[in-house]
Amino acid sequence: MERAIIDSEGVVVDFGNGAGIFDQTYQVPAGTILGMIGPSGCGKTTTCRVALGLLAPQRGRITTLGRTPTRFTATDREQIGYIPQQFVLYPRLSVAENIQFVASLYGMPARFVRERMAELLAFVDLQDARNRLGQHLSGGMQRRLMLVSALMHDPVLLFADEPTAGIDPVLRARFWEYFRQLRDQGRTLVVTTQVVSEAIHCDYVAVMRQGRILALDTPANLRRLAFSGEIIDVTLADPDDMPRALATLRRWKDVVRSARPAPNAESDADLHVVVEDAREWLPEVLARLNNQRPRIVAASAAPLEVSYDEIFIKLMRQDEQRQEEAEHG
Structure with missing residues (x-):
């Protein structure tokens, strides 16, 4: 495997009552898209938060960009972009004002901000909405604004937590087009989703259930694993x-x-x-x-072309069967 941007070994964060993430061992090679796929509550967001340094492992070890995430410096964090599930920018600021505010957090020069903003607004087709207030944007436009904000400082690693949830298929396809372009520019992306069919857009896919990674491989190899x-x-x-x-x-x-x-x-x-x-x-x-x-x-x-929904269901059932066999000796 290529150089690992994220390297996790035996990571555990146990919130009690079965919630958390357990024995997570995985790597994310540089310049790839890792899709984390699983049902709501399976630990996808927690996995990202640990890699971002927002949560510390109770057991195990993890490095992101070669460093322990909880010890990131400001310079380390400047290499990372993050798109959370919810719209977290300012609803009463315009698109341009929100982007300028985010850029100011990184101390970016005004001239560079203007050039970079124009480039990214064109990238996500938001040029005509630059003066519109955040609260007047559609859900899909808010997601695109958060993508621009996460990319303003030109990070090498991008986390996107369910960026396509609740948006129409056309816009979902455009988001994946953006992500592939970013990958082709040399960036590494970690994208969480509940939409199983989006596995086809990823270089690697981690299938998650109850806080554990059941399988992590290329989409083609997951098909072979399941069947x-x-x-x-x-x-x-x-x-x-x-x-x-x-x-x-x-x-x-x-x-x-x-x-x-x-x-x-x-x-x-x-x-x-x-x-x-x-x-x-x-x-x-x-x-x-x-x-x-x-x-x-x-x-x-x-x-036979097996759908990724079928692959996902097969892997889930195999895991359920293993758990039942373990419980009954």
Whole structure:
């Protein structure tokens, strides 16, 4: 893994009654987007607050930008931007006045403020609203104003806590476009969300439940983790060939991890074959069936595109099952 901007090992913050974060070990490589995905109350905000130095771990250790967050200097904090869940700027100041106020906290020269503000307002399409009061902005515009404020001092690390909550799909897509542009400029981003489908926009995804990180990997590898590989969806020309097809594929243990009738399939001829790489092994699977005597003919076959909602649900259920097994010995 590349140089870690955040490096957490065994971090615990226990608020009691099961609330908090537990045994958090993870790294965020430089120049990537880490998406933290999980239901409300699973510990996403607490995880960010620990990395920001706003909460101290009770156990474990964490560094952000190579330093212990609770010991950050003012210079350290100037390298970090933070977008909280709620609108925290001044409702009776204009867009421009809010941005100027934030810039003043960092001692930025007036000339640089004007240039940087013009650049960022154009970046988030707020040029025409620069004189509008904060209280007269829509929710989406307030989120964009907070993004501008968090970027004014040009941080290398940005935390965004559920920045797309409650906004329409078009604006949500624009936010992710902004985030990818920031990533491509060399910044590192930590973005929390309850919208599971947003995993596709991230370089790495941490799936969270009850204060713990269940899995952290690339979106593609999370799919393989949840389903023990990738799935090839095969429809047989003759449903009567299903028993022979399953037996043939299950004997191919060095390639096929599992083969079973497709769940909830409309046809008795559908089966799912799990392999490491669906696109790589699809031709070989078809050839293996075709080489049987008599031949087993596939009417169609293609890699199965599993939604991230399905992946998330699968990982949650696997964790629930592990907990139940641990409780019952």
